[in-house]
Amino acid sequence: MKKGLLLISLLLVFPVTMIGCATTSELEKVEAQQKLIDAKADQALQDAQAAKAAADAAKLKADDATARAENAEKAAMERERIADEKAKKADAAFQKSMKK
Amino acid sequence: MLRILHLSLVSNRLRLIALCVLIMSLQGCAVMKNIQDKFRNVTSHPDKKIEKNDFPAAKGEDVIGRLAVVRLEKGDTLPDIARHFGLGINAISAANPGVDVWVPEAGERIILPLSFILPDAPRKGLVVNLATMRLFHFKGDGTSMVVSTYPVGVGTEERPTPTGQMRVARKATRPTWHVPASIAADHRKKGDILPAEVPPGPKNPLGEYALYLSKSGYLIHGTNKPASIGLQATNGCMRLYPENVKTLFNDTPVNTPVAIVNQPYLIGQRNGVLYMEAHTPLENSDAGELEKMHAKLRTIEKKSAGTLDWKKVKEVQSEARGIPVPILAMRQGSETEAPEPLEVEHPDALYGRPEIPELTLKAWYVLAADVRDEIEARRLAAIINHQGPQIPARVIARDNGFRVLAGPFNDAGEARDAVKRLKYDLDIDGILIDPARKGQASPLPGTAHRTERR
Numbered sequence: 001m002k003k004g005l006l007l008i009s010l011l012l013v014f015p016v017t018m019i020g021c022a023t024t025s026e027l028e029k030v031e032a033q034q035k036l037i038d039a040k041a042d043q044a045l046q047d048a049q050a051a052k053a054a055a056d057a058a059k060l061k062a063d064d065a066t067a068r069a070e071n072a073e074k075a076a077m078e079r080e081r082i083a084d085e086k087a088k089k090a091d092a093a094f095q096k097s098m099k100k
Numbered sequence: 101m102l103r104i105l106h107l108s109l110v111s112n113r114l115r116l117i118a119l120c121v122l123i124m125s126l127q128g129c130a131v132m133k134n135i136q137d138k139f140r141n142v143t144s145h146p147d148k149k150i151e152k153n154d155f156p157a158a159k160g161e162d163v164i165g166r167l168a169v170v171r172l173e174k175g176d177t178l179p180d181i182a183r184h185f186g187l188g189i190n191a192i193s194a195a196n197p198g199v200d201v202w203v204p205e206a207g208e209r210i211i212l213p214l215s216f217i218l219p220d221a222p223r224k225g226l227v228v229n230l231a232t233m234r235l236f237h238f239k240g241d242g243t244s245m246v247v248s249t250y251p252v253g254v255g256t257e258e259r260p261t262p263t264g265q266m267r268v269a270r271k272a273t274r275p276t277w278h279v280p281a282s283i284a285a286d287h288r289k290k291g292d293i294l295p296a297e298v299p300p301g302p303k304n305p306l307g308e309y310a311l312y313l314s315k316s317g318y319l320i321h322g323t324n325k326p327a328s329i330g331l332q333a334t335n336g337c338m339r340l341y342p343e344n345v346k347t348l349f350n351d352t353p354v355n356t357p358v359a360i361v362n363q364p365y366l367i368g369q370r371n372g373v374l375y376m377e378a379h380t381p382l383e384n385s386d387a388g389e390l391e392k393m394h395a396k397l398r399t400i401e402k403k404s405a406g407t408l409d410w411k412k413v414k415e416v417q418s419e420a421r422g423i424p425v426p427i428l429a430m431r432q433g434s435e436t437e438a439p440e441p442l443e444v445e446h447p448d449a450l451y452g453r454p455e456i457p458e459l460t461l462k463a464w465y466v467l468a469a470d471v472r473d474e475i476e477a478r479r480l481a482a483i484i485n486h487q488g489p490q491i492p493a494r495v496i497a498r499d500n501g502f503r504v505l506a507g508p509f510n511d512a513g514e515a516r517d518a519v520k521r522l523k524y525d526l527d528i529d530g531i532l533i534d535p536a537r538k539g540q541a542s543p544l545p546g547t548a549h550r551t552e553r554r
Contacts, residue, residue, distance in 0.1 A: 086476055091201065094483045097525035098328035099256065100283055100305045100335060 146170075146445035152186035152214055153344070157223065157238070157245045162368020163375050163424050164247060165215040167441035174206040176450070177482050179327045183341060184450040185212045188233050188251030188330020194379065194422045202482040203475050211441065213423050216249060217366035217377045223247075225357035226268075226320075228338055230254050230261055231364035231379050232422065233330050235320070235338065237348060248351065250344040252320075253328045255336040257383045262336065266313045266358045268320075271349060274300035275310040275321065283335060292524045302489040307342055309349040313358055320358075321345060325488025326452055332382065341452070365393035365417065367400070368424075372434035374400060375424040378417045390417070404430050454485040456492045463508030464515035466530040468493060468522060470503050477502035480528075487525065491518050506530065 155164035170181065178201045182192040193201055195213040204210070216236075219229040223238045223245065237248040255261035259282075277298040287294045298304045307322020319337045322345035323329070329341050340348060364381040367374060376397075381389065394413075401408040408428050416425045426436045468484060471477050477495045481504045484493035493506045506522065509515040515532055522528040 083473070083475070087200070087202075087479065090476075090479050090483060093526045094327075094486070095331055095333065097483075097487060098253075098325050098331055098333040100333075 146443040148445050150185070150212070150214060150442055150444050153250060153347075154246060154248050157218065157247045159243070159245070161370050162218050163215065163370035164218065164249070166439065167215050167423065168212040168444045169209050169441045170212060170444045170446055172204050172206055172208045172210055173446050176204060176206070177202050177486070178204060178210070179486055180450045180453045181210060181212075182251075182330065183326055183452045184447060185214065185444075186249075186251065186341075186344070187212065187214070188253070189327065190233050190330035191251060191422050192330075194420060197419075197421070200475075200479075202479040211423070212444065213421075215424050217368040217375055217424050218247065219361050219363050219366065221359045221361050224359075226352065226359070228252060228254075228261075228320075228358070228360045229366075230263065230360065230362040231382055231385065232366070232377075235340070235348070237351060239351070248347070250340050250348065251329050253323065253331050253333050253339040254382075255334050256332045259335045260382070260384050261334070261338060261360060262315060262318065263360045263362050264315070266315045266318075266360065268311045268352055268354050268356045268358060269314045270312045270354060271352070272310050272312070273349070274308055275304070275306045276300065277304050277306050280317075280335065287524075290524050292520075305339075305488075307339070307345060309345045311349065311352060320348070323488065327486035327488065343451070362389075364389055364420075366424075367393060367396060369430055372429065372431040373426045373436055374404075374428040374430055376413060376416050376427045377422060377424045378420045379422045380420045400430075401428070404428060405432070406430070454490045454492070456485065456494050457508055459494075460508050461536045463510065463535055464512055465505050465507035465509065465533040466515055466518050466522065467533060468504040468506050468528050468530050470501060472501045474502050477504050480504045483526065484522070487521065491521060507533075 150168045151165070157164055168185075170185070172181070178192050178196070178199065179189050181187075182189050189201070191213050192210070193199075195211040199208060199210065216232070216234065218236060219227050219232075221227045225238060227236045227238070228234070229236075233252050233254055235250050235252050237250075239246045239248065279294045279296055279298065284294050284296075300308070302324055305324055306319070307324060310319050310321040312319050317336070321337060321339055322342045323339040325333070325339075326341050328334075328339065333339075339345075362382065362385055364379040364385060366377040368377075369375065376393075397408060397413065406428050412425070412427055416427070426438055429436045469477065469480050471480075474495070474497070481493040481495045484491050484504065484506055491506050492508070493504055496503045496505055506518050507515065509518060512532075512534070515534075519530040519532055522530045
């Protein structure tokens with residue numbers, strides 16, 4: 001009877017022990033995976049941040065280029081306006097000079 | 101015998117064939133000539149010449165002349181082109197909007213508005229249209245009339261040319277200019293003291309010929325400022341290019357009637373087509389002119405079978421390019437397409453274009469401007485060159501800009517006179533540059549030398 005009980009106990013303990021062992025290794029595996037994912041997440045975050053920074057920089061550059069283009073356009077228009085004004089002024093002076 | 105007969109028959113046939121071949125080849129030549137003629141018409145080679153002053157004026161026809169185009173060459177200015185082709189600066193500028201008067205691009209095609217609608221006035225003697233700044237001289241009788249036309253400069257807004265009927269009271273060659281008190285006062289304000297009289301010569305603004313009108317104080321005369329033709333620049337007189345006033349003077353007897361009108365909107369017909377020509381009205385123009393023209397058009401439209409394109413009328417009026425535009429076919433089959441302008445060859449030399457003498461170290465110069473922009477420098481040099489009498493000027497390129505240099509002048513007096521004129525007429529502070537003496541560096545731009553600001 002005792003033997004039988006011991007056997008049963010052994011039979012019960014062994015699987016439990018086995019389960020315990022299995023849970024520990026699983027946990028380690030999960031932890032390792034988590035670490036890996038975490039590391040990947042870090043990397044992804046860094047990548048994302050870098051990408052965002054690059055995008056921001058690109059946007060800044062684009063904005064800057066747009067602003068510069070706008071400024072250049074404005075400057076060209078201003079130059080044209082000044083040139084037109086100068087031409088008109090020169091023409092007016094010429095017309096005045098043609099009087100007696 | 102039979103053989104002889106046969107041979108003569110063969111010979112006759114041969115002759116007949118030869119004759120046919122000859123006729124066909126001649127026909128071929130005629131066809132080829134037609135093709136060549138057509139080709140010649142299609143490929144338009146620029147014409148060397150175009151009539152610019154004298155036109156036949158058929159009875160019942162109101163439009164004379166023909167539009168033309170010329171391709172600009174490097175260094176051309178619109179006033180030079182205008183003078184060569186008998187046009188005023190107003191006409192060439194209006195016909196070519198957007199083209200720089202003084203620094204146009206080489207290769208640009210310029211319209212020469214050498215087609216005119218005759219003013220609505222009796223076709224007798226001289227008729228001047230102030231709005232178009234053009235004089236028409238009608239010669240001959242009603243059956244075969246010839247009209248000579250010249251561009252004119254007219255009075256300013258402050259001192260306009262009077263309209264009305266007058267006559268040529270007297271004529272004079274090499275007239276003396278008696279300076280009117282108002283002009284003397286204007287010059288005095290600028291510090292320029294004019295003499296009471298200016299004798300004949302390059303400084304006389306009347307030029308070499310004058311026709312005195314019956315309205316006292318008003319003349320048709322030449323000029324020492326040819327670039328002013330087509331401008332409102334006189335004190336009420338009408339001035340012509342020197343070459344035109346000479347012809348007019350010789351062709352116009354004393355007592356010739358003179359009608360002065362102000363018609364910015366002209367309508368007239370040619371070959372059954374109604375044309376309209378619009379000009380920018382002068383500041384003191386009668387505001388009713390436009391309404392008068394519209395009323396005339398409505399009457400014509402009612403009488404004619406066609407319908408007037410009022411949108412086109414408005415377009416012609418607002419563009420005011422001074423070119424006759426077909427607006428209505430008065431009779432069936434008339435073509436309302438504008439005739440193609442004649443392509444004219446650029447002349448080797450433009451008549452009356454100011455010439456610039458070579459640079460010489462022995463001469464005096466005046467530095468008129470020191471600028472960064474080449475166009476600005478070229479424009480200023482062109483304007484100085486077109487003063488009357490001419491002040492020669494050129495552009496000198498430097499590393500960091502451009503200089504406008506007036507001269508060469510023979511002596512200090514001439515150079516100082518140029519400095520004075522630049523100041524009075526163009527508000528330019530010129531810097532006098534004296535000639536290089538032996539052993540001295542060149543006084544020409546880029547090298548420092550003694551200068552004197554006037």
